[in-house]
Amino acid sequence: MDMSALSAAVEDGTIDTVIVATPDMQGRLVGKRLTARHFLESCEAGVGTCSVVLTWGQDHALDPDYALSGWANGYPDMVVVPDMATLARYAWFERTAFVMGNAVRPDESAIDVAPRTALARMLERLAGHGLRARFASELEFFLYDETPRSAHDKGFVNLTGKHATLHPETLMRTSEDEHFLGPLRNHLEAAGVPVEMVKAEYSPGQVEINLHHADAMKAADSHMLLKAAAKEIALQQGMIATFMAKPDHDLGGSSCHVHLSLQDESGQSAFAAGPDGRGASETMTRFLGGLTHHIRDIFLFFAPTTNSYRRMQPGTFAPDSVTWGEDNRTVAFRMVGAGGARRIENRIPGADVNPYLAYAAMLAAGLRGIEEGLEPVGAALGGNAYHADAPALPRTLDEATEAFAGSELIRDCFGAEFHDHYANYGRQSILAARAAVTDYERRMLFLDI
Incomplete structure (x- = not known):
């Protein structure tokens, strides 16, 4: 329009x-x-x-x-x-x-700390290297048979999910939810947000929806509109859609796998190499080197809440170490695709990420890898990354915030105002969570202590 x-x-x-x-x-x-x-x-x-x-x-x-x-x-x-x-x-x-x-x-x-501004600045920097980024968010979320008022009145515990049984990947489960999924797909398409597919994810009531890849800013905007549509259409149907990374410790987590490809000035893939386009170019290798070397600097933007870290448990398809490999769903950075679709899938982020900041962080680290000619940390893994001898990813928001606050990469790429602002965001989030009395504490201590 x-x-x-x-x-x-x-x-x-x-x-x-x-x-x-x-x-x-x-x-x-x-x-x-x-x-x-x-x-x-x-x-x-x-x-x-x-x-x-x-x-x-x-x-x-x-x-x-x-x-x-x-x-x-x-x-x-x-x-x-x-x-x-x-x-x-x-x-x-x-x-x-x-x-x-x-x-x-x-x-x-300009307001340097505004998320759209941060991404725009990194895209300008990328263009200075003769490159253009394309992204796609692969988002998961849960549906609950609750309203905001009913969830509040229950203290946000003992909530009723849309489903109680596991039927991942089955047509039956998406058919049960087509009254919601159909309007979601169609309304997003009408809003200019191209949807590729929707499926039933692993846990009861969990949905995955994949958006078509697009230029970085368009992809981030589409991510935001998907979340808005899912939440608002759910409300119209008397449900709640939540993008919490881990809404219940008995359920799987919700991820936001981020797919990134780079194009050169001619529009050709800057990542693909070899006769079949499935090899890794030097640009892809160096970009991956930047991601793996600087993952701690940017981790706050992949796991921005205390709840984010509940999702990242071994054996759950959420990575726990600095690993990478070809078509391996246990690593942090999965290399996949061929030719124009040759890309890096960042499997770290949860569904609670801010896409502008997550995309910008990936570009900042990857560009540093290109500029400094960095090799990826460790060797490519073809087996179970949970058994790998690899550096651990941050385990808590405290650890991620400390790494972010001390990062020269962030200060250099985004400026002092941005660096101080989001370091304070991490600290304030930690303080708020630390002061809260949790349902877990009441269950453990209310009667027995």
Whole structure:
């Protein structure tokens, strides 16, 4: 949809609302619903909102120690400027359009910590090497037969899942859920988000949906719209869709495997090599070298919550060490595909990631590998990576935050403001979780101690 099409739709009454939104630190869409008339009159100026949306905690707490926004500077405004290339129908709501925006200061200067800005900066850096990135998110989530109110009234425990039995990969299970999955696929397609397929994942009530690969910013925007559609269509049907990495310790975790390929200036794969296109080019090898050498620097953006680390257990298809290999689902970085589809699959992230930050982090580390000519850590693994003698991945948010806070890579690639901002995000998230009394503690101690 372009502006002329929007104007026509507003004129004939098929669109009366325009959503302007932008991602926050946690990968949630924050935004406002504008009357379509007002949007057409004022869209170029952008939409003002409080800059707290880029500093608040996971529970929307007013966390301290952010330079961008806080009590010290009075929580100033920022402006979300629509990226008109993203204008599309928000098809699961009637008469509604959507546009993603970039967060800037009122003087139109960039906000370095804004997730879309961080990814855009890394794409500029990548272009300086004559390269272009394409990404695809492979997202998993759980469906629950609950409403936000019923889940709250239960204290978010003993929740009723959409299903109680295992039927992974079966047609029967997706047929049972087609009342939800069908509208999800079709509405996303109508919104300009190309869906490849949907399937029943391993655990009861768990779904996987794969999006078609796209240029990096488009892929990240599509990731966000998929989450929004899944959650909102579920609510319309009296359910909850959750993208927690590990909603229950008795269930499997939900991942977001990130697929990345690079193209050169002619549009050819920069990763493929050999007569069949299944070999690894020097660019692919060096990029993988950067990912494996600098994984601790960027790990915070693959596992951004305390819950993220509950998912990464041995034998669960979630990696626990710095490993890589060809078509091996037990490693952290899986090399797969041929020719134009030759790519690296990052199997570390959970479904709770912010795609802009995860993509940008992969590019930062991979580019460093290209610039420094790094070889991948260890040898390619063809067997069970859980038995490999390989460096361990961070086990806790504390460990990941400490590595991030001390990272020269992050400071060099993203700047001091960004580095300090997200190090504080990690610290504040740890403090919030540390102060919480958990259901586990009550079960263990309430009666017996």
